[in-house]
Amino acid sequence: MRIVTVRRISQTFFLILFLWFCVASSLGTEWWRLRGWPISWFLHLDPLVALGTLLTTQSLYRDCLWALATVTITVLLGRFFCAWVCPFGSMHHLVGYLGRRGKPVSMQINLNRFRPAQSFKYYILIVLLAASAGALLARFVRIGLSGSMQAVGLVGVTLMAAFFAAKKTTRRSARIASAIVALTSFWAALASLYAVDRMIGATLQTGLLDPIPLVYRSVNLVLLPLADAGFLKISVSQRFYEGAWLIGSIFVTAILLNLQIPRFYCRFVCPLGALFGVLGKYALWRVGRKSVGCNECGLCEAHCEGGCEPLGTIRVNECVLCMNCLDDCRHQCITYSTRPSASGEHSSPDLSRRSFTVAVASGIAAVPIMRLGGHLESNWNPQIIRPPGALAEADFLARCLKCGQCMRICPTNIIQPAGLESGIEGLWTPRLNFRIGTSGCQLNCVACGHVCPTAAIRPISLAEKRGLLEYAASGPVRLGMAFVDRGRCLPWAMDKPCIVCQENCPVSPKAIFVHEVFETVRGGIVHVAKTGESSIDLREATLKSTQFATGDYHLRIVAEGMEKRYPIGTNTDQTISLPDGRRFDEALPLGSAVEIQVRLQRPQVDPERCIGCGVCEHECPVTGLRAIRVTAENESRSRKRSLLL
Amino acid sequence: MNQDLAEHPHTRREFLLRSAKAGALIAASSLAGFLLHDSKGPAASSDGDSGSVSLPDFSIPGLTSRMCIATGDDRTRTANLALKSLGGMETFVQRGDHVLIKVNAAFATPAILCATTHPDLVSEVVRLCIHAGAASVTVTDNPINDPESCFALTGIGEAARSSGARLALPRQTDFHPTTVSGGMLIRKWPLLYEPFKGVNKVIGMAPVKDHHRSGASMSLKNWYGLLGGRRNIFHQDIHRLIQELALMIKPTLVILDGTFTMMTNGPTGGSLGDLKQTNTLIVSTDQVAADAFGATLLGRSARDLPFIGKAAESGAGTQDFESLQPVRVTA
Structure with missing residues (x-):
C-alpha cells in the first residue's frame, strides 16, 4: 500500500474517532453515549496542553501523561501528529486539497512554497507559553x-x-x-x-489557538448544535451557546483560508505545530533528497502540506510528514531515512533575536496587564458563576483550556462560554446561564468535572457536591446564591400568588421559604348592602365576576375590634359568597366595610441552605430579567466571597 | 539505508549524535512528566490557607492590672498624669523595647471631630515611649477609608513622624492569616501582622465613640482595625467578634480618650454637635475594664454592651473596673 494511502486511512480514522468522541459527549443510556469513553483523549495527547498546565500548575494532571507518547514519537519522527492524527489538521488537509485541486502544477508549487511568515506561529507559541510561565x-x-x-x-x-x-x-x-x-x-x-x-501571575491562554481545544470547542459549540438542529438529534432540545458566532467565525475563517493557502492555520498560526517543530529537531528519520538522480522537476513541492521545500534546503521543523513528496517523485529521489537531505536542512525556525525577546516579554507582561482590570480581586464579576467543583478563580484560569467539554456535556445546556465579562483572560471559559438552558444545575449531576481534561473543574463526587457522608461538615458545593428581586417578584411587587421558585428549590429542607401575608387587593374595600348566611351583597357593583374565585382570596372583617377572615368561594359583580358549607359566624352589620384580601406567600432565600443551582431562576415566571437570580456571592470555591460568617 | 550509513562514516556520526540528543530529550521530558505527574488532581480550595500567624502576649508579666482615670481637658496633661500615677511609662516600656501603637485612624476626617485618635495624644505617647528608651515606635492601623488619606487628614501621620515614630501604612502583603484559638469567627483571617514583627510592646489608643451596631467603639473594638479582608461580614455577629479580638491580642496598655465623647452619629460623627466634652482619659492594662468605664461616658453601662460581658467571660479582663481600684486624678 502507498504510504499516502496509509496516511489517509490514519487521518480518516482519527478524524472520525474525534467526531465520535464529540458526539459521545452526551448523557444517555445508549452505548455510544458517555460511558467511560476517553472523550478528551485528543486533549490529553496534546503536549501543548500538558506543557501549558505544567508551567501554570507545576503538575501534570492524570491523563495528560498521554502527551509523553506524542512527545516521544515526535522526537523520533518529527511532526507526525499534524498530518496523521490532528483532526483539525485533517480538516485543513481536506479543504486545502479541494482548493488546489485542478490548478496547474506550477501554481500548486507556488501555493506550497515556504514563506518566511511561517515563523509567526513560533512567536505565538512563545507568547502563550511565556504567559503561562x-x-x-x-x-x-x-x-x-x-x-x-x-x-x-x-x-x-x-x-x-x-x-x-x-x-x-x-x-x-x-x-x-x-x-x-x-x-x-x-x-x-x-x-x-x-x-x-x-x-507576576500565570494564565493559561494556549487554548485560544491550540488546535485541539479549538477544534473541540468549534465542534462542540457550533457544528454539533447546528447538525443537531437538522438531522442528528443527539439532544432532545436545541442546544444554545452564547457567542457561538465568534467561535464559529474563527473556525470557518481558519477552514476557508485553506482555499487561499493550503494548511494556512497549520503553517502560520498553529502553536502546537510550532511546538512539534521544535521537538522534532532531532528526529531520527526525516524526509530528504538523494544526492543523485534528481532533475529538479519540482513535483515534490506541488502537494507539500507543510510548505517545507523538500527540493531545496528542507525545513525539517515545517515538514508535517504528509509523504506527498515521497509519493509524487517520479525518480525515487525523495527518501524517508536517517540521513540528512543531500540538499541540506534547516532544522530550527528562523527567529530574530529582537522579535524573540519581544515575544517573551509581551507574554510575561500580558498577565499583569490583563489583571489590572481587577477581575481577580475586588472587581470580580458576580455574574460569572462557575460550574460545580471549579477551582478558585486564579487556579481555575491556570487550568481552563476553553475546550468546551463541560459545555457540551452539561445536560441542561447551562454551561456557556463566557465573553469578556471577567476580563479577556476569561474568554470562552465556562459560566452558568440559567436562562438559556432547560433547567438549573441538576442536583445529582457532576458530569462537567468528570469530562474536564485538566481539572479546572474538579471531578467531584455526588457526596461532595451535596455535602453528604464525609462531606457533611463542609456542606454542599455552592455555586452562588439566589437573590429575590422584590421589585419584580409577583408576590412581593404585585400581590400575585406565585412561589414557583420555592416549589422548585431542590434542596431539602428548601433554601427558599415563604412569609405568609394577607394583603388587601386594589379597590378591595367594599361595603355590605345585604347579608346572607354564606354570602353578602355589596353596595358597590365594581367587582369582576369570579375574579376572586381562585381560592387565594379572603374576606377580612373587622367588627368590635375582632378580626375575622373568611375564604372567598366565588363572586359576581356585586356579591361575594363563601365556599360551599362555610357560613359567617354572625351577621355582618349593614353598611360596614369589609376587605377583600389575597393570601400571599412571599419567597425568601435562606443563605445557609441555598447552593446557587439556579433552578429557581430558570423556573421564575418573570421570563425576561428574572425576579430571582443567582449571582456568585457565597460560592464555596472562594472564602473571600462568602456572604455569611 | 544501513549500507548507506556504512559508506558515510560522517553521516553515521551525525546520526548517532542526533539519536543521543533525541534520547536525552525523551528521557528529560519523561522524567519531568513522571516527577510532576499528579494522579489525584487539585484540592478544593487554596485561597487563604497558607502560613498562619498569631500574636504573642504583650502584657507585662507579673504586673497586676492597673488603671487610672484622669480628669482634665488637656490630653497631654491627663496622659502624663495618668501614666505617672501608674508608675510612669517606664513601668511599661523599657530601654530597647520595640513598641507598636495601634491608633484608631478609621476615617479621613479632621482630628477636631474626634472620630479618630487625637494626634496630640499620639505625639505625647510616642514621645513618652522614646523617653522611656524605646528603640523604635511604630504607629499603624488598617483604616476603613483610604489609609493614606486617613493618616494625613486626621493628623496622626504627621504627629507620629514628627515625634519620632515610624508610620506603617497597611499594604496587601502585610496581612497574614491568623486563627484565634477557640474562636469561631477569626479563623484563617488576614491580620495586619507585618508591623508586629520584632515588636514586644503594644499600646492601643482609641477615642470613646458611639457605634450603632455594637453600641460603642472603644479599646476593644479598636482592634477591628488589625483585620483585613472582607472584615465587614463580621458585623453579622459583632459582639462575638469583639470578644475574639480581645482574645486575639493582649496589649501592654490601652489609652482610652474620653476628653470628648462621640455621643451620637457614630462611629463616623461628622459634626461637633455629635460630641460631648467629658474631660476623661483612661489608661489601663486591662482593656475590658477600660471599656467598662468608657461605657459610662456614653451614658451606658457595661451591661448595655454585650461584648464587654463576653470579653470578660472569656478571661480577657474584668468588667468590674472598680475592683482594680483605679487611681483617680485630676489635672
Whole structure:
C-alpha cells in the first residue's frame, strides 16, 4: 500500500474517532453515549496542553501523561501528529486539497512554497507559553530570594537549562539564549523589588489557538448544535451557546483560508505545530533528497502540506510528514531515512533575536496587564458563576483550556462560554446561564468535572457536591446564591400568588421559604348592602365576576375590634359568597366595610441552605430579567466571597 | 539505508549524535512528566490557607492590672498624669523595647471631630515611649477609608513622624492569616501582622465613640482595625467578634480618650454637635475594664454592651473596673 494511502486511512480514522468522541459527549443510556469513553483523549495527547498546565500548575494532571507518547514519537519522527492524527489538521488537509485541486502544477508549487511568515506561529507559541510561565518564574524567584545556597544553585541550573534549550531551538541561537537569560534575570530582579505574587501571575491562554481545544470547542459549540438542529438529534432540545458566532467565525475563517493557502492555520498560526517543530529537531528519520538522480522537476513541492521545500534546503521543523513528496517523485529521489537531505536542512525556525525577546516579554507582561482590570480581586464579576467543583478563580484560569467539554456535556445546556465579562483572560471559559438552558444545575449531576481534561473543574463526587457522608461538615458545593428581586417578584411587587421558585428549590429542607401575608387587593374595600348566611351583597357593583374565585382570596372583617377572615368561594359583580358549607359566624352589620384580601406567600432565600443551582431562576415566571437570580456571592470555591460568617 | 550509513562514516556520526540528543530529550521530558505527574488532581480550595500567624502576649508579666482615670481637658496633661500615677511609662516600656501603637485612624476626617485618635495624644505617647528608651515606635492601623488619606487628614501621620515614630501604612502583603484559638469567627483571617514583627510592646489608643451596631467603639473594638479582608461580614455577629479580638491580642496598655465623647452619629460623627466634652482619659492594662468605664461616658453601662460581658467571660479582663481600684486624678 502507498504510504499516502496509509496516511489517509490514519487521518480518516482519527478524524472520525474525534467526531465520535464529540458526539459521545452526551448523557444517555445508549452505548455510544458517555460511558467511560476517553472523550478528551485528543486533549490529553496534546503536549501543548500538558506543557501549558505544567508551567501554570507545576503538575501534570492524570491523563495528560498521554502527551509523553506524542512527545516521544515526535522526537523520533518529527511532526507526525499534524498530518496523521490532528483532526483539525485533517480538516485543513481536506479543504486545502479541494482548493488546489485542478490548478496547474506550477501554481500548486507556488501555493506550497515556504514563506518566511511561517515563523509567526513560533512567536505565538512563545507568547502563550511565556504567559503561562509567570507563576513558575515567581516560584524560582522566591526560591532564589530565600537565600540558601541550594536554592540559588537550583535556580542557576534551571537558568542554564533554559539557556541551552533556547540555544537549541532557534537558529540564531547564542544571542537568543543570552536574551532569554537576560530577560529572566531582569524579571527576577524586578520581581524582587516588588511583591512577587502580585507582580507576576500565570494564565493559561494556549487554548485560544491550540488546535485541539479549538477544534473541540468549534465542534462542540457550533457544528454539533447546528447538525443537531437538522438531522442528528443527539439532544432532545436545541442546544444554545452564547457567542457561538465568534467561535464559529474563527473556525470557518481558519477552514476557508485553506482555499487561499493550503494548511494556512497549520503553517502560520498553529502553536502546537510550532511546538512539534521544535521537538522534532532531532528526529531520527526525516524526509530528504538523494544526492543523485534528481532533475529538479519540482513535483515534490506541488502537494507539500507543510510548505517545507523538500527540493531545496528542507525545513525539517515545517515538514508535517504528509509523504506527498515521497509519493509524487517520479525518480525515487525523495527518501524517508536517517540521513540528512543531500540538499541540506534547516532544522530550527528562523527567529530574530529582537522579535524573540519581544515575544517573551509581551507574554510575561500580558498577565499583569490583563489583571489590572481587577477581575481577580475586588472587581470580580458576580455574574460569572462557575460550574460545580471549579477551582478558585486564579487556579481555575491556570487550568481552563476553553475546550468546551463541560459545555457540551452539561445536560441542561447551562454551561456557556463566557465573553469578556471577567476580563479577556476569561474568554470562552465556562459560566452558568440559567436562562438559556432547560433547567438549573441538576442536583445529582457532576458530569462537567468528570469530562474536564485538566481539572479546572474538579471531578467531584455526588457526596461532595451535596455535602453528604464525609462531606457533611463542609456542606454542599455552592455555586452562588439566589437573590429575590422584590421589585419584580409577583408576590412581593404585585400581590400575585406565585412561589414557583420555592416549589422548585431542590434542596431539602428548601433554601427558599415563604412569609405568609394577607394583603388587601386594589379597590378591595367594599361595603355590605345585604347579608346572607354564606354570602353578602355589596353596595358597590365594581367587582369582576369570579375574579376572586381562585381560592387565594379572603374576606377580612373587622367588627368590635375582632378580626375575622373568611375564604372567598366565588363572586359576581356585586356579591361575594363563601365556599360551599362555610357560613359567617354572625351577621355582618349593614353598611360596614369589609376587605377583600389575597393570601400571599412571599419567597425568601435562606443563605445557609441555598447552593446557587439556579433552578429557581430558570423556573421564575418573570421570563425576561428574572425576579430571582443567582449571582456568585457565597460560592464555596472562594472564602473571600462568602456572604455569611 | 544501513549500507548507506556504512559508506558515510560522517553521516553515521551525525546520526548517532542526533539519536543521543533525541534520547536525552525523551528521557528529560519523561522524567519531568513522571516527577510532576499528579494522579489525584487539585484540592478544593487554596485561597487563604497558607502560613498562619498569631500574636504573642504583650502584657507585662507579673504586673497586676492597673488603671487610672484622669480628669482634665488637656490630653497631654491627663496622659502624663495618668501614666505617672501608674508608675510612669517606664513601668511599661523599657530601654530597647520595640513598641507598636495601634491608633484608631478609621476615617479621613479632621482630628477636631474626634472620630479618630487625637494626634496630640499620639505625639505625647510616642514621645513618652522614646523617653522611656524605646528603640523604635511604630504607629499603624488598617483604616476603613483610604489609609493614606486617613493618616494625613486626621493628623496622626504627621504627629507620629514628627515625634519620632515610624508610620506603617497597611499594604496587601502585610496581612497574614491568623486563627484565634477557640474562636469561631477569626479563623484563617488576614491580620495586619507585618508591623508586629520584632515588636514586644503594644499600646492601643482609641477615642470613646458611639457605634450603632455594637453600641460603642472603644479599646476593644479598636482592634477591628488589625483585620483585613472582607472584615465587614463580621458585623453579622459583632459582639462575638469583639470578644475574639480581645482574645486575639493582649496589649501592654490601652489609652482610652474620653476628653470628648462621640455621643451620637457614630462611629463616623461628622459634626461637633455629635460630641460631648467629658474631660476623661483612661489608661489601663486591662482593656475590658477600660471599656467598662468608657461605657459610662456614653451614658451606658457595661451591661448595655454585650461584648464587654463576653470579653470578660472569656478571661480577657474584668468588667468590674472598680475592683482594680483605679487611681483617680485630676489635672
